[in-house]
Amino acid sequence: MAKRKNAAAVALAKRRLVVQSKERRQEISRSGGLVGGAARAKKLTQAQRSEIAKKAAAARWKDKKTA
Numbered sequence: 001m002a003k004r005k006n007a008a009a010v011a012l013a014k015r016r017l018v019v020q021s022k023e024r025r026q027e028i029s030r031s032g033g034l035v036g037g038a039a040r041a042k043k044l045t046q047a048q049r050s051e052i053a054k055k056a057a058a059a060r061w062k063d064k065k066t067a
Contacts, residue, residue, distance in 0.1 A: 020028075041049065 044052070
């Protein structure tokens with residue numbers, strides 16, 4: 001079962017982000033996203049990663065016109 005987030009810690013983090021500059025908030029968000037993506041990829045099986053990649057490729061090529 002997934003761990004539940006500490007609501008007080010989440011609220012504190014949100015308040016801290018409000019007083020920081022826009023650039024600093026973007027930097028913090030970006031670093032968290034990089035860590036989260038790596039953690040998610042680590043949990044997935046090879047078959048799951050392959051299926052996600054196939055869907056992404058199909059989405060990228062969906063609107064491309066054939067020459």
